Amino acid sequence: EDAAEESNVSAELIALRKRLVDEWNAWRVVRRRELADERGHKNDRRNSSSEEKEEIE
Amino acid sequence: MRPILLQGHERSLTQIKFNAEGDLLFSCSKDHVINVWFTHNGERLGTYNGNNGTVWTVDVDPESRFMMSGAADNTLRLWSVQTGKNLFTWEFPTAVKRVAFNDDGTQVVCITEQRMGHQCAIRVFQINRDGDGTDQSTDPLYFFNPIGSKATVCAFTNVPNVIFTGHESGKVALFNVKSGEEVNNNERAHGEVVTDLQLSKDRTYCITSSKDKSARIHDTKTLQVIKTFSTETPLNSASFMPNRPYVLLGGGQEAMKVTTTSLRQGKFETRFWHKVFEEEIGRVKGHFGPINTIAVHPAGTCYASGGEDGFVRVHHFDDSYFKAKPYGDLDIDD
Numbered sequence: 187e188d189a190a191e192e193s194n195v196s197a198e199l200i201a202l203r204k205r206l207v208d209e210w211n212a213w214r215v216v217r218r219r220e221l222a223d224e225r226g227h228k229n230d231r232r233n234s235s236s237e238e239k240e241e242i243e
Numbered sequence: 244m245r246p247i248l249l250q251g252h253e254r255s256l257t258q259i260k261f262n263a264e265g266d267l268l269f270s271c272s273k274d275h276v277i278n279v280w281f282t283h284n285g286e287r288l289g290t291y292n293g294n295n296g297t298v299w300t301v302d303v304d305p306e307s308r309f310m311m312s313g314a315a316d317n318t319l320r321l322w323s324v325q326t327g328k329n330l331f332t333w334e335f336p337t338a339v340k341r342v343a344f345n346d347d348g349t350q351v352v353c354i355t356e357q358r359m360g361h362q363c364a365i366r367v368f369q370i371n372r373d374g375d376g377t378d379q380s381t382d383p384l385y386f387f388n389p390i391g392s393k394a395t396v397c398a399f400t401n402v403p404n405v406i407f408t409g410h411e412s413g414k415v416a417l418f419n420v421k422s423g424e425e426v427n428n429n430e431r432a433h434g435e436v437v438t439d440l441q442l443s444k445d446r447t448y449c450i451t452s453s454k455d456k457s458a459r460i461h462d463t464k465t466l467q468v469i470k471t472f473s474t475e476t477p478l479n480s481a482s483f484m485p486n487r488p489y490v491l492l493g494g495g496q497e498a499m500k501v502t503t504t505s506l507r508q509g510k511f512e513t514r515f516w517h518k519v520f521e522e523e524i525g526r527v528k529g530h531f532g533p534i535n536t537i538a539v540h541p542a543g544t545c546y547a548s549g550g551e552d553g554f555v556r557v558h559h560f561d562d563s564y565f566k567a568k569p570y571g572d573l574d575i576d577d
Contacts, residue, residue, distance in 0.1 A: 200571075203520055207573050210519045213469070214576035217447040217462070221401060 246529060247285035249547075249555035251278045256549025257299050258536045262307040265540040267324075268547055269310060270555050271298035277312055279324070282545065285557055291322050293329045300341045304348030309376060311351050313339025319353050319368075321376060330376040333368070336361045345399040346446065348372065350384070352406055352420065354394050363393035365406070367420045387423025389416070396440035400463045401447065407463050409437025409451050415461060429466045432459060438494075439480040439536070444577065450490055452481035458492050460518065472516045474523075480536045483518070485543035488575040490518045493534030493548055513537060513548050519575055529556050 254273035261268055267288065268280045277291035277298055296315030303310045303324065310322040319333040319342060337356040344351050350367055357363035366383035385404075392412035400407050404421045413433030417426040433453035442449045448469060452458045458481040460470040472481075478494035492514040511530035516523050532551030539546045545559040 203570065203573070206519050207575055211574070211576045213462075214447075217464070218445065218576075220464075221445060221447055224401065 245559060247557040247559075249278075249280050249285050249287070249557060251280075251287050251290075252276065252553045252555070254553055255532070255551040256535050256553065256555060257297065258301050259538045259547055259549045259555060260301055260303060261538050261540055261547075262303045262324075263305045263541060264307065265542055265544070267303075267307065268538070268555070268557065269301050269303055270549055271301040271312060272549075272553070273297040274553075275314075277301055277310070277322075279310075280555070280557075282540065282547075282557065283559075289327050291327050291329070293320065294318065296338070299339065302342050302344050302351070304344050304370075305346065306348060309348065309370065309372075311342045311344065311353075313342040313353055317355075319351075321370070321379060323376060331379040333379075333381065335364075341394075341396050343398045344370075346401075350399070352397050352399060354397055354408075357393045362388040364388050365394060365397065365408070365418065365420065365423075367406075385420040385423075387418070387420070389418060389423075390425060395437050396451070398440055398442055398449065399446070401445075402464070407440065407442075407449060407461075409433075409440050411436045413437060413453060413455060415451060415466060417463075417466065427466050429461070429468070432461065432466075432468065433457065435477075438478060441482050443483055444485060444541075450481045450483060452478035452492060452494070454478070456494075458490065458516075460490075470518060470521055472521060472523075474514060477533075479534060480548075482537045482539045482546070484515075484539050484546070485541060486577060487543055488518050488573075489524065490516050491537050491539060491546055492516060493537045495530075495533030495551075511550065511552075513546070517570070520570070524569065527558060530554065 252272040256272050259270045268282050271277045275294045279288045294314045298314045300313040307324050310324050312320045315338045317335045319339045321331040335355045337358045341354040352367050355364045367385040369384045392410040394408045396409040397406050408416050414430050415432040416428035434455035436454050437451050439452040450460050454477040456474050458472040459468050476494050480493045482491045495511045512526040512528045515525045530550035534548050536549040547557045549555045
């Protein structure tokens with residue numbers, strides 16, 4: 187019985203850990219995607235401004 | 244783990260920092276000196292002389308070309324990493340407590356102390372990287388006095404002109420350096436002074452340590468508290484372990500308080516915590532006084548701690564550390 191109880195607890199703990207990892211990874215994916223988007227826009231702006239300069243010249 | 248003891252400081256360490264490649268470790272101290280060491284063998288590569296007071300803070304640019312220091316002699320100094328030459332010095336009415344480069348080494352942000360009728364100030368300087376580095380502007384690009392509690396730590400975020408700050412009251416905040424406006428804050432991030440701030444590699448999250456005995460991971464965009472690590476000792480430093488889901492915490496009771504509190508609090512250990520599960524994993528002993536500063540190699544192959552005892556200890560991890568999967572096969576994003 188004790189052994190069964192113990193394994194129940196660890197099963198719960200394993201489930202909790204899995205949930206925590208899933209939450210963490212989901213948040214990381216969102217933030218990473220946002221950062222990639224922001225950097226993409228920044229590069230777009232840089233490219234367009236350098237093109238503009240060329241036209242002026 | 245084989246620790247390497249770096250003996251070269253005569254007084255307590257205030258901050259240590261790896262360069263981007265991780266082959267060099269910079270250390271500053273109350274003994275007025277900055278040292279640079281080879282990470283792999285602990286050999287001292289050089290010393291940066293010139294400060295006339297406690298050097299509180301140090302940071303190195305991404306190319307390992309320029310190093311910045313802030314000191315109790317009210318100076319912010321730019322140094323050549325390679326030659327050890329003091330390239331430029333900025334002077335202020337009060338001590339410089341914290342300095343940090345932006346991600347491409349073109350700007351630095353610094354905090355000066357509130358004292359003798361002077362408010363705490365945050366300044367951003369443009370670093371001229373052309374030429375030999377001696378041609379710098381005396382005037383800051385931006386200057387402001389943060390409202391409310393004085394700032395103790397700061398760093399650039401991914402958002403242009405926005406910095407993350409930690410404060411004496413325990414507050415964390417985001418400031419727009421151009422306008423000096425507080426963009427967002429979390430007044431109750433910590434219950435006491437924020438002692439350290441270190442960023443994740445992509446700067447999307449950060450960790451703060453506090454005298455309130457806890458460390459916290461914050462989202463640098465929303466200031467949401469993501470994780471909390473509660474210990475039984477005041478914390479002076481917190482660091483992320485790249486490629487492993489761990490955070491490293493260091494602190495300890497001041498020497499005077501040790502005798503009046505339990506033995507447990509008199510031990511000076513670096514604590515390893517699981518950053519997602521918020522569980523303590525283990526401790527590494529060694530220092531004879533509180534741990535003031537912790538830094539982790541950018542590749543996660545070793546870490547260093549600087550203590551009130553004047554020593555820096557560098558711990559290189561064994562193969563067994565890299566093989567160990569104490570929590571099974573879980574894929575955790577860095």
